[in-house]
Amino acid sequence: MPKGKLTFDHERCKGCGLCVEYCPQKILYQDKKTLNDSGYNIVSVSEPDKCIGCAFCAMMCPDSVIKVEVDK
Amino acid sequence: MPKGKLTFDHERCKGCGLCVEYCPQKILYQDKKTLNDSGYNIVSVSEPDKCIGCAFCAMMCPDSVIKVEVDK
């Protein structure tokens, strides 16, 4: 299984939660404590090791926040 | 076979010849000698006895020139 690495462009994030919902590994979460300049809660990875690099999160993100790199 | 009798409202006639064409008995003709007020050649029946009263002539006349009565 490939491993994925995520990079977030947090300032573009609108906190919609689509990435969180469609991550098959359920490893994304909205960080209720951290707001970006537009006042949205940003997204973080809870267990980076579990990421399979499927990029579903990035694909579903309407705002091009997430970059996915894979190691295979 | 029913017998038909035609009455023409000649002034409405535009001499288009549709009635002549679609009479199954081929008994209508355009009277090249008689013009109505609008300058069109009017239509006449050559052999009234042959009329079967089908009213195809009247049906095809765009200008409601022809009245068909039948005797049956």
Added chain:
Amino acid sequence: MAKVLMKGNEAIALAAIKGGVDAFYGYPITPQNEVPEYLSKHLLANGKVFLQAESEVAAINMVYGAAGAGKRVMTSSSSPGIALKQEGISYIAAAELPCVIVSVMRGGPGLGGIQPSQADYYQATRGGGNGDYQLIVYAPESIQETIDIMKESFDIADYYRNPVMVLVDGLIGQMMESVDFDKPVKERFLPEKDWATNGTMNHPGKRNIANSLQIDPKALEQHNIHLQEKYNTVKKNEVRYELINFDDPEYVIVAYGTMARICRSAIELLEKEGISVGMIRPISLFPYPKEAFAKIPDKAKGILTCELSQGQMLDDVLIANNGKHKVGFFGRSGGMLPDPEEIVEAIKNFNERVVK
């Protein structure tokens, strides 16, 4: 009914219902959306007709149909939407059918913006549809006045068999004010609509036709002359305006709608500074209150036309003034609203603003 706080667009809708509207046909566009939204709820619930048309073009032609059928009918839209209705409006005016058109102006040209503007004065008073026709155009300055005019507009349309346009800037549509819906409307004798195309069963022996085609130029000219005579009657009977602070004004402002209200405040400020400024506030834009200009004292130093546009009513001011006084212009556009202080400045620097 006590006073209520109401948004302009909703007040327009409710006033239309009070004015007896039978049917509304329109298409969404900012900043007038609350008009159809309110009506969609309240007309359908009361067995009346509300239909969101597929476009402004369709909407105005639905209005044509229902107006021809003898019903009280309206549409509403905003700047580009009114542009699309121009052909239909010309037809309705030509066929002499009554209807009410609400135009809530936003910034232009083109798609422009959605903030308040008065840059559709030409569109309202000079057509854009083809031929010599006129709408009866009212431009209220407050929600209260909008309500009063809306309620009356159906009667006026019916009386003259002519479309009436209620022209407001987006601010009047979007703001909320304390208003009263109970002011009585002037009574008019309205003849039966014996011309309505509602089936010959309703008028045996006579076919009713709603039509604007006159292929014979003689007949068409006759029809045009008839229309002009009607418009002349309208000019005689339906002029509305308000004169403000007209005792002995040094300058006279001409402004309508929201701009007039801003100018009211400016006049108060100027008064404090010892500058007496009067105002002609046209309420009817067609017919235009030319006669008001005759009341401007000879010694007045000038007339300042104030508009939320680059200068459109200015034409009518120049025509009405006819060279008697100096005419200046102050305008903001694209959705920018001046504050009263800007008008004060403009009056003080009147000479820089003179156009003629």
Added chain:
Amino acid sequence: MAKVLMKGNEAIALAAIKGGVDAFYGYPITPQNEVPEYLSKHLLANGKVFLQAESEVAAINMVYGAAGAGKRVMTSSSSPGIALKQEGISYIAAAELPCVIVSVMRGGPGLGGIQPSQADYYQATRGGGNGDYQLIVYAPESIQETIDIMKESFDIADYYRNPVMVLVDGLIGQMMESVDFDKPVKERFLPEKDWATNGTMNHPGKRNIANSLQIDPKALEQHNIHLQEKYNTVKKNEVRYELINFDDPEYVIVAYGTMARICRSAIELLEKEGISVGMIRPISLFPYPKEAFAKIPDKAKGILTCELSQGQMLDDVLIANNGKHKVGFFGRSGGMLPDPEEIVEAIKNFNERVVK
């Protein structure tokens, strides 16, 4: 090329080709049908674009597209058809795209008739689309002048990045005259269309956008001010008019297009009767030749505005005159054409015709 006899509409089409038109988009309507018919044949045969659109609305937006893409493009239509184009025209003017719009006026309002008229003066000069925008409008009086203006109109449109309207009455469209296509066109320096939306491959590192949306009211106001400045330049540079018999006129006629030609004959007849009448013939309707009115001798008894309408250019005459002289009006409408004798009568009874 020697003189040829040609129908106005066909001459418009050929002149457009000589003016370098790349594409035509239009929709049939009487009395301008020979324009698209001629172009359908000659543009397609030469690898240029001709497309009969599904409607006037579609046609004007096709024009928008091709104009934005940097091509020389035109449409033509008549009264109700122009009404339908008003939204698109406002967009094109707002986006500052060049194009040529031919309007061949027929009798209105509504469906009206198909005979010649000048009742779309407002439509041409006061928009009907939304917002503060202006077309550059030319109103030639003969087929020759129409040809000369058509040929030049594409340059003018490109130069100002503004739509140019060539406004003729149906008679000019339908009649035939002996004309010459070889008159040279004034040379203008036309900058590259580096704003054209033709793919970034043609202008790397820069995206070109054709747009009329300015959601920020400040920006929209700025854009409006920019447009006004442009229109002021147009006013300074592009006014065209002809003064006829202006030595010492007792009366002055103001007329354009076919009406001006009828008045020319009337002036000859009046001359014979010892009445000296001059004429201001506006060729550009926007910019309107206000300065010509300054040349009217103080002692002239009055100005007679003659139109094939119920009085539309009259507004501009009143504004230009600004109260200096008495202004009268003579109009025919719905497709009725006066003969020169009627104008003679009107001058003789000027006082009955005074409007201001």
Added chain:
Amino acid sequence: MKKTSNVKVAGFGGQGVMMFGQVLAYSATKDELFGLWFPSYGPETRGGTANCSVIVSDKQINSPVFKNADHLVAFNLPSLEKFRTKVEKDGLILYNGSLIKDDVKEDNILCIGVPVNDIANDLGNVRVANMVMMGAYLELTKLFSDETIEAIIKKFLGERKADLLDINMKAIEKGKAFIKDLGVNYA
């Protein structure tokens, strides 16, 4: 010729009224005069009467509209009735004698009926009746030479109908002959 000729041509649609007028205007252009033609259709394009106005002049033409015509060419009775009162003093009324049986009289106006349908029928094609009229008209007004007219008609017929040139020119001849036979003089 008179410096400017204002001509009214009128008849039923289909009688070649428009072509008659256009031939005059084309001829004017060919002869480096000024020519102006304009149509006035009845309420419908089809049927009804059609008429056109033509102006031929040696100077720039001002008003395309004239109150009275110098010459009226009427191909049927309704047209004659409509326009006969709108002809100038010393003018000319040419009318279709085949369809208008009664003699036409107007003060100070030369009125001539030409049985153009009959003559054209004799030629074998009723559609050239308008060119019979053209012959008569030219014989009276002397506006254009035979060469000019022939060139124009040739152009009108184009390649597709080039074979009709002969009969058209013959029709013109017959029209001229008719006037010569009458022995009237106008121009």
Added chain:
Amino acid sequence: MKKTSNVKVAGFGGQGVMMFGQVLAYSATKDELFGLWFPSYGPETRGGTANCSVIVSDKQINSPVFKNADHLVAFNLPSLEKFRTKVEKDGLILYNGSLIKDDVKEDNILCIGVPVNDIANDLGNVRVANMVMMGAYLELTKLFSDETIEAIIKKFLGERKADLLDINMKAIEKGKAFIKDLGVNYA
């Protein structure tokens, strides 16, 4: 009260800015004063900042537009920055102390930060922050009575959200209390 109060309310979309303004205008109407409210949205309806203007007056309101506000209620920093220079002498600036950490000072203007988000959070619903602000605003300006405000808020909530009345009123109380605790006086 001053005869006419011109109020500017501004913040992020979603902070209840429009409702804040409308509550004032409705209250004015209820108290048989004149009320006027108008919105000014940012370029997009969604996101961005939103602000509205409110005028409460005991006489007919003329210009809906005012140059300077008597009272500015700013729910976030961008709004404060945008409008702080457009407040009248002797005016009032009420700002959201939860989001605006630095002290605000303007000459001749009473500037008070209220930590409305924190107070609302304490109440268990950050969405009533605007009503905390309302409490503070009313305590300072004394524009409307508690009964008036309660009636209006009730209407706003409607039946569907009637259960929220309590927390809204509590928020108002807290806002008032906050001002009382500060011991400032304005009206």
Added chain:
Amino acid sequence: MTVKYEKTKGLTDKPLSYCPGCTHGIVHKLVGESLVELDILDRAIAIASVGCSVFSYQFFNCDAQQAPHGRACAEATGIKRVLPDNIVFTYQGDGDLASIGIAETIHAANRGENITVIFINNAIYGMTGGQMAPTSLIGQKTTTSQDGRNQADHGNPIKISEMFKTIEGVAYLERVAVNNPKNVIRAKKAIKKAFKYQKEKRGFTMIEVLSSCPVNWGMKPVDALKWIESDMIPNYPLGVFKDKGADDEKN
């Protein structure tokens, strides 16, 4: 002697304005006859469109409105919504309905407006002198397709009935022709059925009629009818495209 055929009372006595042999006249008669036979003439409101039939308000013997080019269905909607018990129909050409008016027609159909549309497809703009219509055939010469219509320059002939049969709100839709007595009889049946459906408030009904334009096709009237048979019908096949009431109509 009994009268087998005479001028219908559904039409006025005014002579029709159409060219000799133009089948607009035949369709007018079928409409008039249907209105009379269904006894709905006195509650009928005709919408004349812009095209050669622009004067049809003078011919249909009932109340009428004349609509801007292409907007007949919007106007009909406006009327029908306020007068639901009247019979409202439009009479539109192919330029009017299929070109400029396609939006209004589709949306009236889609809303299921209870109106009847008589759609005259004569593959040409008749009134304006023979320009290409959206329904003109490939190869057809018109004044704006002088070398014959071709797909690349002018696009395809549009198949209105084929398209409209996909629209939910359509209750009855048939394409007929009036080029010979047999087809005229079928056309009459279709038109009458459409009005019957309207009377029964079943929804949107439309009859597409293949009709002739001898003048702009440059043909004699009789030849024009033959061209309908030889060229139009193969491209525009006749038949019922939709019949919501087919089940309870099987008598």
Added chain:
Amino acid sequence: MTVKYEKTKGLTDKPLSYCPGCTHGIVHKLVGESLVELDILDRAIAIASVGCSVFSYQFFNCDAQQAPHGRACAEATGIKRVLPDNIVFTYQGDGDLASIGIAETIHAANRGENITVIFINNAIYGMTGGQMAPTSLIGQKTTTSQDGRNQADHGNPIKISEMFKTIEGVAYLERVAVNNPKNVIRAKKAIKKAFKYQKEKRGFTMIEVLSSCPVNWGMKPVDALKWIESDMIPNYPLGVFKDKGADDEKN
């Protein structure tokens, strides 16, 4: 490490103006990616329509025009006819395309204009605040159908792809959804194929995308995507409606 997914160069860096979770953004990305992958970005011209995507001229990283409401296909036609070698596409909402712009869209399709239409069906007028769209579902509450859409008052939801598949000039037509990764992948394939067909000059291509409007549907973004699945797809079935090149595309 290799990059599996990153912001496409087909879009500019400007933050999108859409509401949180609005799938307009997803479709933008698919368009941008397709243009880049097919190497046609530098000859692409986008037509932004009037709707929430009115600002899309700021987002697509190519030349662009902003069209009047509903007229994007006319504008695209105007451009494409004079610049046949450029890639021209429109991006239109359901109000824009299916309501006011249906005529322009049908006729562009019927002429077989070689353009690509990205049609965002979100069953609502987003930008103007949630009025009924022609595609709103029966029962759907909107600001102009406050008790839920019903056929009698408001007409039927219009099925655009079903209608357009009857049109000759259409080369490729598919309905997709962007409500989950699987569907997004399918949507991407469809959009890319449409542009590929345009590159190959095959004719008119259109992709109808079922998209969300969380704000005006009154739902959380995730719930909105579920509603697409549960309510929209059953009414608007996904799939290829027309594929003229299916035969030589079988790889």
